[in-house]
Amino acid sequence: MEISVQDYARECAEQGLRGDYLACRSDFTVEQSYDYDDAQQRVWRLLCDRQTELTQRLAHKSYLDGVEALGLLERIPDFDEVSDKLRARTGWELVAVPGLIPAQPFFDHLANRRFPVTNWLRHEDELDYIVEPDMFHDFFGHVPILTQPQFADFMQMYGARAGDAIALGGDEMITRLYWYTSEFGLIQEPGGPMKAFGAGLMSSYSELKFAVESADAHRVPFDIETVMRTGYEIDKFQRAYFVLPSFEALSEAFSALDLEALVKRWKDAEPLDPATV
Numbered sequence: 710m711e712i713s714v715q716d717y718a719r720e721c722a723e724q725g726l727r728g729d730y731l732a733c734r735s736d737f738t739v740e741q742s743y744d745y746d747d748a749q750q751r752v753w754r755l756l757c758d759r760q761t762e763l764t765q766r767l768a769h770k771s772y773l774d775g776v777e778a779l780g781l782l783e784r785i786p787d788f789d790e791v792s793d794k795l796r797a798r799t800g801w802e803l804v805a806v807p808g809l810i811p812a813q814p815f816f817d818h819l820a821n822r823r824f825p826v827t828n829w830l831r832h833e834d835e836l837d838y839i840v841e842p843d844m845f846h847d848f849f850g851h852v853p854i855l856t857q858p859q860f861a862d863f864m865q866m867y868g869a870r871a872g873d874a875i876a877l878g879g880d881e882m883i884t885r886l887y888w889y890t891s892e893f894g895l896i897q898e899p900g901g902p903m904k905a906f907g908a909g910l911m912s913s914y915s916e917l918k919f920a921v922e923s924a925d926a927h928r929v930p931f932d933i934e935t936v937m938r939t940g941y942e943i944d945k946f947q948r949a950y951f952v953l954p955s956f957e958a959l960s961e962a963f964s965a966l967d968l969e970a971l972v973k974r975w976k977d978a979e980p981l982d983p984a985t986v
């Protein structure tokens with residue numbers, strides 16, 4: 710049985726999470742309530758201007774096309790306006806959430822092509838790193854790439870099948886797949902340059918540079934079984950970045966995957982060390 714909004718809100722308050730979870734509907738969504746003041750608009754512009762300098766050079770073209778298609782970043786986006794443009798391209802839309810929500814409703818939103826975007830923004834003194842995903846990470850990081858058709862299909866399939874993996878005890882394995890693609894994924898098309906598309910990279914000044922340009926970054930050709938067996942840390946630069954040859958390769962690998970057999974085989978095994986995969 711899924712956790713109730715009230716219980717989850719209490720847990721989040723105890724953990725000191727920032728969002729107003731008591732305002733949630735039963736699917737953990739809230740109104741965006743577009744009431745951001747000038748200071749918040751300035752923080753948004755600061756974050757976007759600085760990050761855009763890097764993404765112009767280091768982000769994959771389909772991410773940049775997405776930014777172009779969904780409208781400029783001068784103002785904090787109105788989620789409904791962006792949803793209209795996004796829906797027309799890949800059938801995705803945005804829903805506002807107060808922050809991290811339980812895995813099951815999160816996956817259910819993805820399965821229905823709804824991407825949850827946090828409705829609050831970090832403060833000016835948190836520009837470089839923030840523990841909880843805020844609107845900048847969720848929107849600037851995750852949304853533009855949802856205009857890329859094959860990645861959009863992968864994210865929907867991921868949401869639709871993640872519940873099965875969890876039911877088989879594969880919650881860590883299915884989370885790794887999201888982590889090493891949607892959060893920290895790289896892509897290098899045949900004969901093309903190395904580029905980034907993962908939201909954790911799109912929304913981090915220092916790690917985006919490191920992942921794409923540093924000789925010290927450990928870049929590994931994408932293999933879905935290896936990805937789902939490789940552990941990760943959340944509070945430092947990744948010790949492995951997996952590189953896709955194309956977005957089709959990701960959606961094809963996932964739809965061809967015998968998820969049940971893979972989870973049964975490896976769910977209790979020691980995770981692979983990302984530094985040595």
Ligand code: HBI
Pocket residue numbers: 806808809810811812815825826827842884887888
């Ligand atoms: N909730 N709002 C939000 N955003 C996320 O990215 C998110 C989440 N809840 C669960 C979750 N991610 C993780 O389980 C992912 O690894 C799937």
Ligand code: FE
Pocket residue numbers: 842846847851892908909
């Ligand atoms: Fe994220």
